[in-house]
Amino acid sequence: AQKVTQAQTEISVVEKEDVTLDCVYETRDTTYYLFWYKQPPSGELVFLIRRNSFDEQNEISGRYSWNFQKSTSSFNFTITASQVVDSAVYFCALLTDKLIFGTGTRLQVFP
Amino acid sequence: EAGVTQFPSHSVIEKGQTVTLRCDPISGHDNLYWYRRVMGKEIKFLLHFVKESKQDESGMPNNRFLAERTGGTYSTLKVQPAELEDSGVYFCASSLGLVFYFGPGTRLTVT
Numbered sequence: 001a002q003k004v005t006q007a008q009t010e011i012s013v014v015e016k017e018d019v020t021l022d023c024v025y026e027t028r029d030t031t032y033y034l035f036w037y038k039q040p041p042s043g044e045l046v047f048l049i050r051r052n053s054f055d056e057q058n059e060i061s062g063r064y065s066w067n068f069q070k071s072t073s074s075f076n077f078t079i080t081a082s083q084v085v086d087s088a089v090y091f092c093a094l095l096t097d098k099l100i101f102g103t104g105t106r107l108q109v110f111p
Numbered sequence: 112e113a114g115v116t117q118f119p120s121h122s123v124i125e126k127g128q129t130v131t132l133r134c135d136p137i138s139g140h141d142n143l144y145w146y147r148r149v150m151g152k153e154i155k156f157l158l159h160f161v162k163e164s165k166q167d168e169s170g171m172p173n174n175r176f177l178a179e180r181t182g183g184t185y186s187t188l189k190v191q192p193a194e195l196e197d198s199g200v201y202f203c204a205s206s207l208g209l210v211f212y213f214g215p216g217t218r219l220t221v222t
Contacts, residue, residue, distance in 0.1 A: 004153070009151075033209060035211075037213075043200070043215055043216055043218075044213065044214075044216070045202065045204075045216075047210075047211070047212075047213075050209060093154075097167070098156050098159060098167060099144070099156065099204075099211060100153075100156055101146075101153045101154035101155075102153055103151070103152055104153070104154075
């Protein structure tokens, strides 16, 4: 069975703090893809990143970084020096035969 | 290029009524998906069209939900009769390969 677990329901930080959003996935497939999406208060889903199962290289994009570890089936997302505009719900997703999502983590960044 | 559009953005109906949600995918995208998010839960897969054919409808909750995609262009999702537990945000997505584009969602409230 395929499953995505985001154990953190809500995280609150103060601006400039670093924050890591956890994502653990389950699949028996050897080929799969992992995604992170951001849902700001406006409601749309904004694509952030996609990784395939054969590429465990970590990625950094500005203040965002992703740590993919197959050994622990995790694909964690870190925001460095958080800003108020980072406040949103963040979803981790797994694509095998279909794209499935976790329950999301609501991040609130306070000034 | 226009993105995925959904109509209406909000709908408030009474239990027992019928509602039809519409999704217009990005032109040329054969794959179209419907998802639903109930408050606080995961974004749950409902079904997947490839052109006008239902590729996977394993996520459809029950026979009160009917999805169509006539001519392989836009899609409709009809809920008849609506129940209180159908409230949530309904997202549509279209894809070309591994890139999924989500619409802004339709927020459905059943009272």
